[in-house]
Amino acid sequence: MKRSRGGCIAWLAAAALVAGCAKGPPEDPWQSWNRPMFRVNEAADRWVLRPVALGWTFVTFEEMRLAVRRFFFNLAFPSRFVSSLGQGEGQKAADEAGRFLLNSTVGIAGLFDPATHVGFPRHDEDFGQMFGRWGVPPGPYLVLPGLGPSSPRDAVGSALDLLTNPLLWLDVPIYGLGALNVVNSRALADDEIERARATALDFYVFVRDAYVQNRAAAVADQEQRSPARGGGPYDDLYDLPDDLYELPDEE
């Protein structure tokens, strides 16, 4: 536990150091750190994580993998509960508490999800979103080694998500369980990830843009379901270039 916290801070410090001397485009000022890190993560995925995940897929049924995912998702309840409360979302916190009680008992330690069927909706809140709701900007896009897309705000949020996970407080083989969670999640996401790789013209930019857009939408939650809301950075996304965008030399 101490070690992961220390590791996280060290990475952030390293990123800040690199950022000091890196100059990228405004949407990605830390690109000279991010691109190489992304390549490292991609290589790790290609040569280690994905092969292991495909092996896991081979020896399990999909229903098992889904149950494992539900088990870990259920355990991560404190992060969703506390961050809902932190955003003043009492109803969401109550839903999450109800889900946790029901799914941990009737749902056999979270392997099943009876709560959804009796009307407790799931709320994917986390500490990064809570900070966002408080008005903390995400900061520059940041690729974390081994962890993937993030931002300074969300990196701190993810660290809190991790620290509030009961697995860390219990006397369990934490590394083994952590590895199981990672491999299982990667196995379940394989179709989507491979399709994204096939579709993307520049997979690094695809992931960066999807991450940044998705996090902004998650923070705005209910109020905003599309980037086209007035006043936002996407205000003129749907203008045709010939009537509103001008060529640089015409400006």
Added chain:
Amino acid sequence: MLDRSRPDGSRRARIIAAASLAALLLSATAFANPAVAPPEEEARRFVQQTIDDVMAILHDSGLSLEEKKNRVEDLAYERFDFELISRLVLARNWNTMSEQQRRDFVDAFKKHLSATYRDTLDSYRDEKIEIQSSRPEARGDVTVMTVVREGGDVTKVDYRLRRTDNGWRGIDVIIEGVSLVQNFRSQTQEIISAEGVDALIQKLRSKQIQLDTGTRKS
């Protein structure tokens, strides 16, 4: 009993009068409707129709997967405005491109997107799609918000629609807050500024080939 069910002369007259008045009112609203029908309502109907059409194709047990893919592709070509989407994606770069480059891009991009969505149909398994709400946008656009449910998983998918000369057309798909137009704009911008427009078109075409062979293998 019998008498009550058979109206006498005056009752019949009153009923006819009332009915014709109702018919008049109805036809008046029917005539007035196209003018006052809220565009949001039209856009929602357009999306619902498209969902129904896609579902009818997917659940047609007389069709092979390949035929289903072809029909969904045709439907997508009809319901989305790919030239408009291309222009929105390219934004200011559109202006710097030649007529030929524009045509090549629209063509390659259209094929690229449809190849991707063909592949998506491989993993379709009875997801339910429902319209949740809608919202008027700038320039007369409408965003129709839907959710896709599969088991306990819920995915938010929004459609941005614009009324074109050919009627309502989809101009963007926003999945969990991620706009396709914005995402491809970021990517194309990066490639154009590093390598130029021709390299971008080349890249689109080579991706297309990869996707095709991927489909054939599976």
